[in-house]
Amino acid sequence: MTELLTPDRESTERIGEAAARLTAAAGTRTPCAPVRDLLGADDVDAAYAVQRRLTEARTAAGARRVGAKTGLTARAVQQQFGVFQPDFGVLFDDMVVGHTEPLALERFLQPRAEGEIAFVLGRDLDLPGATVADVLRATEFALPAIEIVDSRIAGWDLAITDTVADNASSGAVVLGTTPYPLAGLDLARVGMTLRRDGEPVSFGAGHACLGSPVVAVAWLAREMARREQPLRAGDVVMSGALGPMVPVGGPGRYRLELDGMGEVEAVIEATEESA
Template structure:
């Protein structure tokens, strides 16, 4: 059994956490960085951040994203997490969050996805939005999202957590880039004209067997509503969505464990299919 990383600093306050706000941020960054680098899940970072300080958790996320960018990764959009009630129930976290989507986390339909890059992967079915316009207006609404969306794609997200046993509070998952792992995008674009995404049905299969069912209305009522929420949050945090960004709008149903190599196939009513090929080795 792997032992969780617990690299708490020496200087603490009366609560046992690092003594200053900056020290708590540093400690959370260090713990998550070590977990990612070693492939060993870590203890929850709420030990440093508390369970409710979302702004502190987003500061940790920002610091980690800047480090990834400095190492050569490129941000290509954003992902929304914790949208479906089934997923919220799985973790006991009942509000959405968001993270940065990077180019090296993005794969195409049937492209091999290396299993070794993950710690504790799970799969979920989503709809990805590709923007043709900026979404930078405060108070963005669903009409703004519909106007800004160039097309949507069926998508599978492989979510992952650096936190041992997925023992999450909202601050743990926010700090950990909304538990991001990888995304697999379909290759056939679909326009939104005349489509009600709240009524789109979803079936996720693993090696041909159905393992998860859902629908668009499970994603905050509609994936369009979820993207509007994200747009407002990112404008408020001065990180607006831009033309060309890919937005993973959130799960349409329960996530399922990825226990080894296999093929996950997502079928969306009226929006085609996409397959994630999870492999031990990439050629």
């Protein structure tokens, strides 16, 4: 197992500065400059230290951790940002809504939508060497899901450290309401269509997600166990995009259709502030 390094004093100060910058951006709803000027473009350990600091602050303020998400799993999404390795972030209770439950546009800064498959765990998945078989045994059921990704970094100008520090560019998650057992499902072959107000805007399939969403969850389980944040029974796990993400330029209805796994709809509503 790779040993994680303890930050020195200078690194700790830079981690604090990066966390403060992202906190201010979220609080003022004004995107900030990338944090890679503080962390470097490829110091992933430092970026996860920022993410953990922000997670601890959010938990202290009353948020409840309910799962995790993988990011940058689809080649199409990697090419959109020029970042070619996966990452992960934490899901909180106030980020998760159900099919057709409205989301206020004003809660986001630069939202984009992507279609995914969510795994709901029935057992802990805390093995540093977790395999695909472990994922299949631990998963109670899967759901169609839409992730509304968002970035506190201005213009989505990202290196891997920017998105990791920013909780993997997380925004909100919309879950379907019909559970699907994994038995008999070939998730690598599940086709996806994402529609905006009825018009198709993104296409994909399960194999775009690191070969299969199950493979993506196995990667996530290993990485989170290595970083002492293991996946637990009851966690919702977003396995990653099945195709390109699309901008959310205003209010609208985003409907995800998955072959053999039903549908889920995200409703983005304008408020007086965002109208």
